[in-house]
Amino acid sequence: MKSNQLEELRDNWLDEATIGQMQEKMESGELSSEGLTLMYLANISLRDVNVNAVLEINPQALQIAQALDYERSVKGPRSSLHGIPVLLKDNIDTGDHMHTSAGSLSMQNHFAEKDAFLVQKLRDAGAVILGKTNMTEWANFMSDRMTNGWSSRGGQVKNPYGPFDVGGSSSGSGAAIASNMAAFSIGTETSGSILNPSAQNGIVGLKPTVGAISRTGVIPLSHTQDTPGPMARTVEDVTIAFAEMVGYDEEDPVTIKSTVWESVDWLACLNKNALKGVRLGIAREIFEKETKTETLEIFEQAIEKLKRLGATIVDEIDLGTMENDLGYDVLLHEFKSDLNAYLAKTTPTNPIRSLQDVIQFNNSHSEETLQFGQSLLESSDRISGTLTEREYIEALERNRHLAGEIALGEALEKHDVAALVFPQDHGCSFGAAAGYPSITVPAGFTGEGEPFNITFSGRAFAEPNLIAYAYSFEQATKARRKPQWLEEDENQ
DSSP: OHHHHHHHHHTTTGGGHHHHHHHHHHHHHHHHHHHHHHHHHHHHHHHHHHHHHHEOOOTTHHHHHHHHHHHHHHHHOOSTTTTOOOEEETTTTSSSSSOTTTTTGGTTOOOOOOHHHHHHHHHTTTOOOEEEEESSSSHHHTTTTOOOOOOOOTTOOOOOOOOOOOOOOSSSHHHHHTTSSSEEEEESSSSTTTTHHHHHHTEEEEEOOOOOOTTTTTSSTTTTTTTTEEEESSSHHHHHHHHHHHOOBTGGGGGGGGGGTTTOOOOOOTEEEEEEEEEEEEEGGGTGGGHHHHHHHHHHHHHHHHHTTEEEESSSOOOOGGGGTTTTTTHHHHHHHHHHHHHHHHTTOOOSSSHHHHHHHHHTTHHHHOOOOOHHHHHHHOOOOSSSEEEEEHHHHHHHHHIIIIIIIIIIHHHHSSSSEETTTTTTHHHHTOOOOOOEEEEEEEETTOEEEEEOSSSSHHHHHHHHHHHHHHHHHHOOOOGGGGGGGOOO
């Protein structure tokens, strides 16, 4: 970088800087949003060659930052996100000069007409929309053989920690933040798509209750399970971002439920002593047979840490069901209905108007698009898309009963536990089907250097408590560390 001051900050400060620390420097005049944006653009240009996490940069980002700097000097900051750069998953609409494609080559020329509701809230808070991140194509619902992090538009996202699974489907959002290419990112989850890449990239990810954040303007997979959520290096940064995105959107009626939090002071949830006296449950049957011995040992160490922080661990909880009991029938039915409705409302210049159009495009460009096939797209398209089938209604009723009333209802009530604790993203299917929240937080690394997280899962709208538990654990362990290659001098 040409500026010695910015180069010094980028080399020795930016990688571990929190949103709060960025605000302190901007308030003091030591740093501007323009300078912060330039540093992140430099990081992307230097680092993304190793990760392939960022699909495109917002050409207006620098001018937006300059405008926000002027506004700060005249009126002061809008919020804790004023001037802070954010990256968005490529299935989130932006009404600007960037595309929204869900990673699909068929949608590579699609421009949304307006911002997603959550993007408008971020802009209103003063965030700088920096760019779009690569993702597992169609939110990992294209083929049951697809590699996490691959898309026909963007190629393969790589895990910055080494030759490990990068996680999906918010792969680029996770890898970009682990590589410090923005202060925070936004992912989306239908079943594990925030929690999994956050855990695989050793960062914090919050999968909110369905209804906490609007889905309007997000390319859908399932209207009963989809939710956007923040991903960042710290629980505090995730909390700051989450607080600005929560709110009622009349186009997404379920978000009326988020008004339950109107009086919540989100930063007050960041309590180092939050685990004292809390009862937490462990449901070993869900994960023990699928988890490697080494990661089980790290998980046991995390449990011991929770105990030392004052938590009571209730072990061997029987959730009364298994994740495989939920199946994919709900997603297969809702995907066609929801995607067709989204595509039909896109700009007239977009030739892709339906799921069938996507499939036909892929068949016509098979060499570029069908490396892993499109079995899930084809299975979904064979369904009517009317949501009238008895098979769909029965699956919806079954899943909500098993996940919400049994696994995350009766089991927690019976054992009087505030939340369940899982290794990595195990158990995510229950929160997905029930629409309940989870937060994942770094807990360590394997001997080979692969990140390992623990995840707290709870009842609907338990985010204030889950954030508090994750923060207490994070502050006591400080388990996250940046990828080793970022320690190397990048001044080429």
